[in-house]
Amino acid sequence: MRIKAIVSYKGTAFYGYQIQTKTKERSVQDEIQKVLSRIFSSDIKIVASGRTDRGVHAINQCFHFDVDKENIDLYKLKHSLNCLLENDIHIKSIERVSEDFHARFSILDKTYQYKINVGEFDVFNDELLFNLNQKLDVELMKEASSYFVGEHSFHNFCSNDEDFIRKINFIEITHTDNLVTININGNGFRRYMVRMIVGTLIEVGLHRFNKERIKELLGEENFRVSFKAPSSGLYLFDINYGENKDD
Amino acid sequence: MRIKAIVSYKGTAFYGYQIQTKTKERSVQDEIQKVLSRIFSSDIKIVASGRTDRGVHAINQCFHFDVDKENIDLYKLKHSLNCLLENDIHIKSIERVSEDFHARFSILDKTYQYKINVGEFDVFNDELLFNLNQKLDVELMKEASSYFVGEHSFHNFCSNDEDFIRKINFIEITHTDNLVTININGNGFRRYMVRMIVGTLIEVGLHRFNKERIKELLGEENFRVSFKAPSSGLYLFDINYGENKDD
Numbered sequence: 001m002r003i004k005a006i007v008s009y010k011g012t013a014f015y016g017y018q019i020q021t022k023t024k025e026r027s028v029q030d031e032i033q034k035v036l037s038r039i040f041s042s043d044i045k046i047v048a049s050g051r052t053d054r055g056v057h058a059i060n061q062c063f064h065f066d067v068d069k070e071n072i073d074l075y076k077l078k079h080s081l082n083c084l085l086e087n088d089i090h091i092k093s094i095e096r097v098s099e100d101f102h103a104r105f106s107i108l109d110k111t112y113q114y115k116i117n118v119g120e121f122d123v124f125n126d127e128l129l130f131n132l133n134q135k136l137d138v139e140l141m142k143e144a145s146s147y148f149v150g151e152h153s154f155h156n157f158c159s160n161d162e163d164f165i166r167k168i169n170f171i172e173i174t175h176t177d178n179l180v181t182i183n184i185n186g187n188g189f190r191r192y193m194v195r196m197i198v199g200t201l202i203e204v205g206l207h208r209f210n211k212e213r214i215k216e217l218l219g220e221e222n223f224r225v226s227f228k229a230p231s232s233g234l235y236l237f238d239i240n241y242g243e244n245k246d247d
Numbered sequence: 248m249r250i251k252a253i254v255s256y257k258g259t260a261f262y263g264y265q266i267q268t269k270t271k272e273r274s275v276q277d278e279i280q281k282v283l284s285r286i287f288s289s290d291i292k293i294v295a296s297g298r299t300d301r302g303v304h305a306i307n308q309c310f311h312f313d314v315d316k317e318n319i320d321l322y323k324l325k326h327s328l329n330c331l332l333e334n335d336i337h338i339k340s341i342e343r344v345s346e347d348f349h350a351r352f353s354i355l356d357k358t359y360q361y362k363i364n365v366g367e368f369d370v371f372n373d374e375l376l377f378n379l380n381q382k383l384d385v386e387l388m389k390e391a392s393s394y395f396v397g398e399h400s401f402h403n404f405c406s407n408d409e410d411f412i413r414k415i416n417f418i419e420i421t422h423t424d425n426l427v428t429i430n431i432n433g434n435g436f437r438r439y440m441v442r443m444i445v446g447t448l449i450e451v452g453l454h455r456f457n458k459e460r461i462k463e464l465l466g467e468e469n470f471r472v473s474f475k476a477p478s479s480g481l482y483l484f485d486i487n488y489g490e491n492k493d494d
């Protein structure tokens with residue numbers, strides 16, 4: 001049977017989601033696979049919605065795996081997993097799904113969230129947000145964010161060498177107290193793409209980068225922005241598999 | 248001249264506030280003294296309002312120190328300190344005070360804050376609160392908390408061998424979403440006293456300890472409660488030196 005799980009993790013102490021076969025650095029995938037393999041006394045591989053980089057967090061990462069058994073107490077399985085996993089990984093839900101479901105290929109769209117502290121340095125949440133500690137022109141950032149929405153070539157806003165066309169469905173920016181939160185939803189994201197878009201929006205918000213330049217850079221392939229917001233503020237927020245739409 | 252500073256720190260990676268001369272473990276006092284001594288090129292000792300234990304945080308800890316100079320740019324000093332200190336310590340304010348001021352002896356009262364997550368396990372804030380993950384009967388806890396208010400012998404609610412009389416001025420318990428927050432104000436606190444009071448209130452809130460027993464235990468000296476809430480949820484919240492009252 002195929003099992004789908006939703007997991008949250010604090011990325012600070014991980015080298016990233018993906019298993020590091022050579023360096024043996026700590027990874028989310030490796031820790032979950034080890035615990036599952038212990039529980040089922042057989043080698044279990046998991047397939048996630050995608051990777052997250054070193055230091056990036058996940059509020060709702062999704063993965064699936066297959067087991068040869070048919071009668072599994074999913075409540076007990078979730079509890080066993082959480083007892084055996086370290087405190088920076090937590091399985092939020094677990095359910096049986098059809099063999100058609102695939103954590104990566106079934107995705108309709110994904111949402112990332114980015115958190116920026118524009119107030120005084122926050123000693124408690126330094127690993128959980130970007131301690132910018134400067135005021136941002138959020139209205140200007142909202143105007144700039146609209147330029148990213150739609151289907152574009154994001155060559156200048158990622159670190160990959162090919163396959164740059166992605167569609168951003170929406171960017172929402174909210175400002176409450178000292179926290180600026182940016183939600184970005186799209187059909188897929190290339191490496192560092194969210195952090196480069198956010199980094200660019202921050203430069204706009206600090207009046208250090210002209211927002212009109214964004215229009216030119218979407219499509220051109222001769223310039224790569226050097227603004228990359230730090231990993232501490234980035235969260236994989238949600239994966240949409242369209243289940244609710246099918247209801 | 249005498250300088251007063253307000254500092255916040257995340258206690259997770261410290262052995263505690265106080266310098267560990269034998270073990271050389273990381274302490275808040277040692278890190279601040281080292282940086283101040285570097286800045287002033289002389290041996291500076293700081294005097295804090297009191298110690299905090301291993302893993303306990305501070306939102307507004309206060310300390311004072313003396314320097315032989317008279318003309319110091321306090322804005323620059325604060326900035327230099329924050330540049331040289333690690334990201335889990337942050338100097339929030341710095342000001343010149345009269346020689347009469349003493350960070351420990353001038354205290355009128357102190358407030359500690361304790362944070363309990365009564366919702367789902369929170370992977371992100373595990374170092375910043377107590378992940379109880381069970382519902383609490385907050386109304387019953389409020390009733391129980393009133394028994395602690397006033398002057399009592401706290402022998403059964405601390406780990407010290409003498410000097411147990413302290414006065415609790417108020418205990419405020421608030422419950423919003425999944426967070427229960429307890430603020431305790433008093434004229435002084437013995438070792439583990441806040442954590443033992445909170446631990447007892449949690450046992451009451453879980454219906455595992457009869458609140459009427461608290462009345463008996465305040466004053467008796469033949470029983471010590473074994474409930475000690477973990478350090479991760481505890482914050483030194485505020486120190487009152489009566490400055491505002493003098494205005």
